[in-house]
Amino acid sequence: MLRLPVFSYLRPGSPVEATQMLADHGGRAKLVAGGTDLLPKMKRRQLAPEVLVAIGHLDALRQLEVSPSGAATLGAGTTLSQALRHPALREQQPGYLEAVRVVSTPALRNAGTVGGNLCVDTRCNYYDMTEEWRSAIGFCRKAGGEVCRVAASSPRCWAVSSSDTAPMAIALGATALLAGPDGMREVPVASLYADDGAAYLALAATEVLTALRLPASEGWRSAYQKLRRRASMDFPVASAAVALHLDGPVVDGCRIVLGAVASHPLEVPSAADLLVGGELDDDAIDRAATEAARLAKPLDNTDLSFPWRKRMVKVIVERAVRQAAGRA
């Protein structure tokens, strides 16, 4: 049995107090919300924070509001199951919930949170292993070593961004609210991420993601397609989030964001641009999906073969575009 390492558990009374606790403990502290990603990682000693700052109990982070226009604000501590059950959210933000619905399993969605899913760690076959396994071959860059087992000559880590909701939130044009020692700021969800499998979040170590804001759909339609070995529970090994705006038969707006094929959610504007301004016919969809697959850079560090995953990006982008247009 894998056991948790020893740590101190702090229970702040507000998000501001949580940021203060993070500041007080420097790099030795980490936030924990549902714990469904962090605690297994601690058991495998991928991470060993001395202090956990719990935020899952904070009412201020569990509010879920949907305005009459359809715009939604989800507190970062809202569980994925709470989001799925919310009637107004189901009506107004079906695209976001499509991605939420395929995160892990019902039991994990009961504990896992909106914020935790956006901040979930990157993944790699050489990293998501027990300490014994990793020490036997030597720790890699993401674990403080000096070599990457996937790309030996690379100066960086290529672990894979594996959040289901992040690509969808970016495709929908969502923003994130962050609390830090200097106050609040609101940023596009895309800017939460760095293109680095090890330091994958662009937040300051003292910042807490407090809410996700989804704009009103205003005629935008969306779809999410996820590739994984088992439909019952696995992380994505490639995914495609598409948001589309049609003026009659003509596409007048499109965003395509790929998941699990880079160290950050990968927006592919050059693929979306191949659809904008024209009718949504088979040739246009084929060209856009081909371009998206060209830009996807899956490596040999997740489940299933990486050349096949790259080819499948074309398939899932095609499916997502057709589904968003109501032609699945």
Ligand SMILES: Cc1cc2nc3c(=O)[nH]c(=O)nc-3n(C[C@H](O)[C@H](O)[C@H](O)COP(=O)(O)OP(=O)(O)OC[C@H]3O[C@@H](n4cnc5c(N)ncnc54)[C@H](O)[C@@H]3O)c2cc1C
């Ligand atoms: C078997 C299994 C299958 C899974 N399958 C999937 C899957 O298919 N798709 C998927 O996306 N995920 C999957 N996950 C990962 C995880 O369950 C979800 O991503 C979940 O939503 C994480 O939320 P959490 O609240 O439990 O995060 P936690 O584990 O509490 O935290 C995750 C990370 O986010 C940070 N964090 C949490 N909240 C905040 C915040 N408010 N501000 C700043 N940082 C924060 C933590 O410090 C930590 O680094 C799976 C996990 C398991 C164990």
Ligand code: SF4
């Ligand atoms: S990509 Fe390389 S450095 Fe990053 S976790 Fe995998 S083996 Fe380690």
